[in-house]
Amino acid sequence: MRPVVATIDTDALRHNLAKAQTCRPEANILAVIKANAYGHGAVACAKALSDADAFAVASIEEAEVLFNHGVTKRIVLLAGFFEESELALIFHRQWIPVIHTEQQIQLLHCWFQKNPEKSCDIFLKIDTGMHRLGVPLEKFAEWHAKILAIPNIKQCTLMTHFACADELENKTIELQLQCFESLTKQLDNPCSLANSALVMSDVSFRDNWIRPGIMLYGASPFKNGNAQIEGLEPVMTLSSAIIACRVVNAGEQVGYGGDWQAKRQSVIATVAMGYGDGYPRHVPTGTPVIIRNQRCPIVGRVSMDFITVDVTDCPHAAVGDEVIFWGKELPTDEIATQSKTIAYELLTGISQRVRYVYK
Ligand SMILES: Cc1ncc(COP(=O)(O)O)c(C=O)c1O
Numbered sequence: 458m459r460p461v462v463a464t465i466d467t468d469a470l471r472h473n474l475a476k477a478q479t480c481r482p483e484a485n486i487l488a489v490i491k492a493n494a495y496g497h498g499a500v501a502c503a504k505a506l507s508d509a510d511a512f513a514v515a516s517i518e519e520a521e522v523l524f525n526h527g528v529t530k531r532i533v534l535l536a537g538f539f540e541e542s543e544l545a546l547i548f549h550r551q552w553i554p555v556i557h558t559e560q561q562i563q564l565l566h567c568w569f570q571k572n573p574e575k576s577c578d579i580f581l582k583i584d585t586g587m588h589r590l591g592v593p594l595e596k597f598a599e600w601h602a603k604i605l606a607i608p609n610i611k612q613c614t615l616m617t618h619f620a621c622a623d624e625l626e627n628k629t630i631e632l633q634l635q636c637f638e639s640l641t642k643q644l645d646n647p648c649s650l651a652n653s654a655l656v657m658s659d660v661s662f663r664d665n666w667i668r669p670g671i672m673l674y675g676a677s678p679f680k681n682g683n684a685q686i687e688g689l690e691p692v693m694t695l696s697s698a699i700i701a702c703r704v705v706n707a708g709e710q711v712g713y714g715g716d717w718q719a720k721r722q723s724v725i726a727t728v729a730m731g732y733g734d735g736y737p738r739h740v741p742t743g744t745p746v747i748i749r750n751q752r753c754p755i756v757g758r759v760s761m762d763f764i765t766v767d768v769t770d771c772p773h774a775a776v777g778d779e780v781i782f783w784g785k786e787l788p789t790d791e792i793a794t795q796s797k798t799i800a801y802e803l804l805t806g807i808s809q810r811v812r813y814v815y816k
Pocket of ligand 1: 489652668
């Protein structure tokens with residue numbers, strides 16, 4: 458069996474959930490488990506996160522997977538619905554759509570006229586400055602009045618999302634908060650504002666439903682953050698094994714394009730892992746992996762199925778040894794920085810051929 462494994466530590470997941478609750482003790486937790494729980498396996502994570510108050514996903518397809526596996530908590534659909542045909546299932550299952558366009562309100566209005574016995578809760582997203590989704594500020598009063606005019610909508614939670622929460626010193630956070638507060642302070646609707654970065658910040662605001670995502674998985678929500686110092690525990694360990702070792706002489710090249718050339722006689726370990734598993738192709742030579750508790754550098758190009766590692770300074774390295782690509786001793790954030798991306802992308806990018814083990 459190919460030795461590539463993503464080991465998921467469900468205790469760490471629960472630890473991180475508890476951390477979110479400690480940061481915002483008054484708030485309900487809407488745990489964000491979209492994109493297969495950021496690559497960790499949505500069903501297993503939903504079950505492990507039984508202390509969360511509700512779950513957030515990106516589509517009815519993601520919600521249906523949870524439902525089919527017996528997850529009964531309420532589910533918020535972060536992009537609402539994409540077509541009218543989804544509404545029957547959404548309200549049958551009592552899922553909560555995020556409403557972000559006027560057309561969606563119109564569709565709700567028509568649907569409830571045809572189905573007056575049904576009811577639902579919604580989230581209404583307000584665009585306070587991210588300019589991606591949500592009601593524009595100047596339209597808020599009008600849209601809100603339209604929602605109030607649909608008696609079947611029982612509760613409307615007002616939400617917004619922050620563009621630069623990963624940089625707490627960024628002025629747009631305060632501007633977006635002020636904007637949200639000025640629109641909503643006269644209303645007694647529940648609110649939902651904070652993603653992980655704001656959950657962990659000491660910025661104060663009224664928030665009934667925090668929406669932590671990345672922090673649950675143990676990666677830092679902050680630019681140049683350090684998850685360990687921030688009290689988070691990495692949930693995923695991505696590992697494989699050495700499947701071949703060879704000696705190359707000084708001047709010999711390794712891998713596609715011959716990008717790396719040995720400066721000395723070197724021992725090269727070939728590991729079963731590649732971009733076909735979701736490991737980033739763009740990591741530079743020198744990016745570390747862990748073998749026998751020791752950091753060893755990747756050399757040459759990452760290929761689809763294999764990675765080559767210089768183990769010359771790890772003398773006992775041998776075929777069969779475990780190789781860790783990220784996990785507790787090697788933060789995903791560090792590998793993300795090496796590959797000029799973010800931990801979110803690495804974690805969600807784990808491919809289907811990787812075996813998952815839950816502990
Ligand atoms: C609307 C919304 N809320 C919350 C989150 C969670 O964000 P984070 O993973 O940074 O905590 C996301 C993630 O993309 C999101 O789109």
